[in-house]
Amino acid sequence: MASRKRQAVVGYAGVYFVEVPRSTGHGMEKVYYVRYRKQGKLIEEKVGGQYRDNMTAAKASSIRGLRMEGKDASNEEKRAAVRAAKMAEESRYSFDRLWSLFEEAKSSNRSIKDDRIRFNLHIAPSLGTKSIPELTIHDIDKLRAKLEKAGKSPQTVKHVLTLVKRILNFALQKGYVDSIPSTLRITMPTVDNKVTENLTPEQVQNLLKALDEEPDQTLASLVRLALFTGMRRSALLNLQWEDLDFERGFITLRGSVAKKGKTETIPMNDQARAILTALPQTRSPYVFPGRYDDKPRGNITDMLKRVKEKAGLPESFRPLHGLRHSFASWLASSGQVSMYELQKLLTHSSPQMTQRYAHLHDDALKKASGVAGALFDSVRPPSQGDKDAVEAEQPASKAISKKNRSE
Known part of the structure; x- marks a missing residue:
């Protein structure tokens, strides 16, 4: 029942109303309530507004009678029926x-x-x-x-x-359910997905040798391209001839097959250019065509497994994905490529994705810093401390030399 003053309706037992402002903002209207007992339970509920529901005291009294006789459901019963219907629908x-x-x-x-x-x-x-x-x-x-x-x-x-x-x-x-049970809080397992697969120079040599001996040289070229460009599997398989700009030296990575759905370009280095120009161009628009001209190459797992085994690569090494990691690791450890440049070459959407290679880049910078320190140290005039250290070493050196001669 509303907290406003309740007024009984004369001549209609169990019917009450309260006056509230109209929704239009002008004037007041009566909101009717009924009060009755059903199966020993006292029930009090709203039946409608004077204007919004065209409710009158007589109608409210009639509704009260029907509900007392069980011929009309109470508001709570109606809400329960709606909930049951929704649950049945869901x-x-x-x-x-x-x-x-x-x-x-x-x-x-x-x-x-x-x-x-x-x-x-x-x-x-x-x-x-x-x-x-x-x-x-x-x-x-x-x-x-x-x-x-x-x-x-x-x-x-x-x-x-x-x-x-x-x-x-x-x-x-989509409205197929009204809500998700609050108890369905799904906890995800902790995943360490920062595994960085990096081939050693000897492993790369073995891989290139295995590729040279591979019967399917078209697919061998696909693997070589992965190593020299760091391209993803989907980008390699869906690469089309019109994506190659030999004049400007760029490769377009189609957004329709890209991981983040965005079309981007990467430079075509000399090794990639040599691989691509050596490939036979068929009627297919795809650089690595499938059985039918309008489809790219599909399953290449068998060939990748064969090459991996022949090159003696670790069982855990994932071809193509691992080559992408190797491409990035080698560039980062060279000290000649900034992390920003590496991010752009890998087409990472954020710098955080490239951070797994940062420690390699830091190691290269430390080595470069060490070289600089050695260079400057070589031209630094000796300090008094250095002279004292040299003089302290000289008697010991002379003693050792004299002993050697006497022997």
């Missing part, structure tokens, strides 16, 4: 169905293929038949435990749980 959206809607809406995403594999392989068997109202944190914990028991890496577990969160958020944004 229950129609199982995780399997939400995934279908999510997949359709996100079909243009570059990651949708990986998402499909993660959902079908890991999420569907555990959560597929459940709706969001039925989902509990216990279900999420069981999914996580199942992945960890299967030996999945923290990164894989994180990818799967992130997809669960994305589907939940998608359902909320």
Whole structure:
């Protein structure tokens, strides 16, 4: 009941009203309430406003009678019925169905293929038949435990749980559910993804030798290009001839296949130019064409595995991705490239992404600083302390020399 003064309506038992300002801002209106008992419980609730709901004392009394007889639901009963209907509607959206809607809406995403594999392989068997109202944190914990028991890496577990969160958020944004249960607070595993794979000069020599002996020289050129440019796998496979500006010496990386969806350019160094000009140009627009002219090369895993084994590279080394790391590591440790320049060559969106190579750059700077110190030290006139040290060494040197002669 409103806190304003309540007034009973003469002739209508259990009907009351309070006067409140009209929503238009001019004048007052009566808001009617009814009071009655149902199954021994005292109920008091609003039934409507004089103007906004066209409510009168007679109508309010009629509503009171119907509710007392159980022919009309109380406000609380109506709200409960609405909640039940919403829950029933939401229950129609199982995780399997939400995934279908999510997949359709996100079909243009570059990651949708990986998402499909993660959902079908890991999420569907555990959560597929459940709706969001039925989902509990216990279900999420069981999914996580199942992945960890299967030996999945923290990164894989994180990818799967992130997809669960994305589907939940998608359902909320699209109105398939009114809310996400507050208990569904998904904790992500800690992932150390700052592994920097760096090949030694000897390993690079072995790799280049294995590439020279590879039967598929077109794909061998793709790997060489990865080493000399640091390009990502998707950029290499989707590279087209029109992306190559031999005159100005630049390579365009298409935004449609880029990690951050932004078209950028990188310099075409002499090694990259030599590799690209040596490649045969077919009717396909792609530099590394697939079976059909309108498609780029697809699965290259077998060739990469073959070359890696022949070069004797570590089992943990990831071809192409590891070559990108090696490209960056070698440049950083050279001391000839600034961290800003390295960021631009790697097309990193922020300096923080390039920081994993900063220690290599710092080591190179320390060595350069050491060289400078030695150069200046070589022309510095000896101080009195230096002279005293030399004089102290001379008697000892003479004694040793005399002993050697006597022997």
